[in-house]
Amino acid sequence: MKMNSGYIAECGLLLALAVIAAYVEMLIPVDLMLPGIKAGLANCVILFILYRMGPLQAMMISLLRTMIMAFAFTSPAVLIYSFSGALISIIIMTALSKSKAFSVYGVSMAGGVSHNITQLIAASYFMLSSGSSLSDLLTYYLPILIFSGIAAGIFNAIIADILIKRIPQKKDRIKEDKCTHI
Amino acid sequence: MKEEAGSLKRLPIKKADILLALILSVTGIFLLLIGRLNAGENSRLWVRGYQDGVPVFEYPADAQVRTTIHTPDKTGINVVVIDDNKVYVDSADCPGKDCVKRGIITRSGEEIICLPHRLVIRIEGGEGIDVMAD
Numbered sequence: 137m138k139m140n141s142g143y144i145a146e147c148g149l150l151l152a153l154a155v156i157a158a159y160v161e162m163l164i165p166v167d168l169m170l171p172g173i174k175a176g177l178a179n180c181v182i183l184f185i186l187y188r189m190g191p192l193q194a195m196m197i198s199l200l201r202t203m204i205m206a207f208a209f210t211s212p213a214v215l216i217y218s219f220s221g222a223l224i225s226i227i228i229m230t231a232l233s234k235s236k237a238f239s240v241y242g243v244s245m246a247g248g249v250s251h252n253i254t255q256l257i258a259a260s261y262f263m264l265s266s267g268s269s270l271s272d273l274l275t276y277y278l279p280i281l282i283f284s285g286i287a288a289g290i291f292n293a294i295i296a297d298i299l300i301k302r303i304p305q306k307k308d309r310i311k312e313d314k315c316t317h318i
Numbered sequence: 319m320k321e322e323a324g325s326l327k328r329l330p331i332k333k334a335d336i337l338l339a340l341i342l343s344v345t346g347i348f349l350l351l352i353g354r355l356n357a358g359e360n361s362r363l364w365v366r367g368y369q370d371g372v373p374v375f376e377y378p379a380d381a382q383v384r385t386t387i388h389t390p391d392k393t394g395i396n397v398v399v400i401d402d403n404k405v406y407v408d409s410a411d412c413p414g415k416d417c418v419k420r421g422i423i424t425r426s427g428e429e430i431i432c433l434p435h436r437l438v439i440r441i442e443g444g445e446g447i448d449v450m451a452d
Contacts, residue, residue, distance in 0.1 A: 235334075242335030249342055275353025279346035286342055297330060 147193060154181040154201040159209060173284040175291055176248060182226065183244055183296035188305060191230040198222045217255045225251035240297050245289030252281035363426055365400050368438045379403045379441055389435045396432055398439060405441060407432070 158178040166174060178201055186194035202222045206215040229247040232238045238246070260273055268277075363379035367387060375398075377383050383400040396410040396417060403424055407417040410432060417432035417439075429440040 237332060237334040238338065239330040239332045239335050241329075241331050242338045245335070245338060245342065271353070271356055275349050275356060279349040279353070282342055282346040282349075286339060286346075290339075 146189075147197065150181060150185055150189075150193075151197045151200055151204075154178045154197055155204050155208075157181055158201060158205050162205075162209060173280070174288070176251065176288045177292070179225075179244065179247060179251075179288070180292040180295040180299070183229070183240060183247070183292060184299045184303075186226075186229060186233055186243075187240065187296070187300045188303065191226070191233070194230070195223075195226045198226045217258045220258045221251040221255040224254040239293075240300060241290060241293040244293035244296060245286050248287075248289035248292070249282055249285030252285040253278070256281055362443055363403065363441055364443045365398075365405050366440055366442050367398065368440070370436050371438075374437075379405065384408070387435075387437060389437075394435045396435060396437055405430070405439065407439070410435070 155178075157180070161174060161177045178198075182194050182198045182201075185197055199219065199222055202215065202218040206212050206218060210218075225247040228250045229243050232243045232246050233240075256273065256277055263273060263277075264270065365375075365377045365379050365381075366373060367375040369387070369390065374387060375385060377385075377400050379400065380403055381400050382402065383398075385398050385400075387396045387398055388394070394411050396412070397408040399406055399408045404422045405424070406422045407420065407430055410417050412432055412434040414434065417430050417435075417437070420430045423430055423439075423441060426441050426443060429438055431438050
């Protein structure tokens with residue numbers, strides 16, 4: 137990993153893209169059964185980074201994104217949920233993407249579901265103290281969050297899959313740039 | 319990535335992906351089913367009796383009970399029978415005997431009212447939706 141200006145610029149660009157994806161999603165009000173249900177559009181940017189730049193960059197950008205989102209648009213109070221969700225999901229996605237048995241679809245699904253489960257665990261203290269029962273958490277919220285994680289994971293994988301196929305690895309890209317137009 | 323170059327159209331889904339989706343879905347459905355069963359447990363029907371609005375007895379609706387309810391001044395009786403989700407007043411010494419004529423009630427929300435003895439027998443519970451809503 138070389139810290140040249142091009143690399144830094146690319147990381148910054150992708151971080152901005154991840155923030156924008158999450159921000160755009162925030163602007164579209166989707167009022168489904170639970171507040172936790174969303175597509176997690178930023179995750180297709182993270183998936184792209186994971187496959188095209190590496191796990192370390194993906195983790196840095198993912199965690200920075202949650203912080204920027206929390207301080208700029210939502211509230212630092214929700215940081216614990218988004219940060220923990222992003223951290224666990226990127227660790228699991230990295231592990232699965234290394235294993236080679238999974239395609240981007242499996243990786244994305246695992247990321248979405250693990251993100252949701254982590255957020256539920258982080259929120260469970262608050263939810264239990266505000267009247268929800270443990271059986272509600274386990275037999276109502278958890279399955280819904282699992283299914284929404286699968287759906288969001290597939291949705292993001294479709295986008296990330298296209299991106300990963302269209303935009304090759306960086307070193308291949310420079311070679312291509314020399315011999316082709318654009 | 320050379321192996322991906324020719325497969326722009328093909329989906330890269332592998333067996334492990336489908337397996338993962340299946341395992342997660344089955345887990346979710348399993349949890350939902352457990353929730354359904356639990357809700358069924360919570361939504362047990364209860365037979366409750368109120369005299370002058372004060373609760374005087376409470377039994378599960380699937381119990382086998384024959385109980386005599388005395389009015390507060392001990393002048394009148396109603397014999398309430400609960401027999402496997404069927405609830406009725408078997409006999410009473412009130413004028414009119416409307417509570418006996420009311421016959422059998424079985425569903426949540428139904429009630430038998432004995433106005434002379436100011437007795438209300440009601441089947442309650444079974445609202446599984448409420449359990450979900452909060």
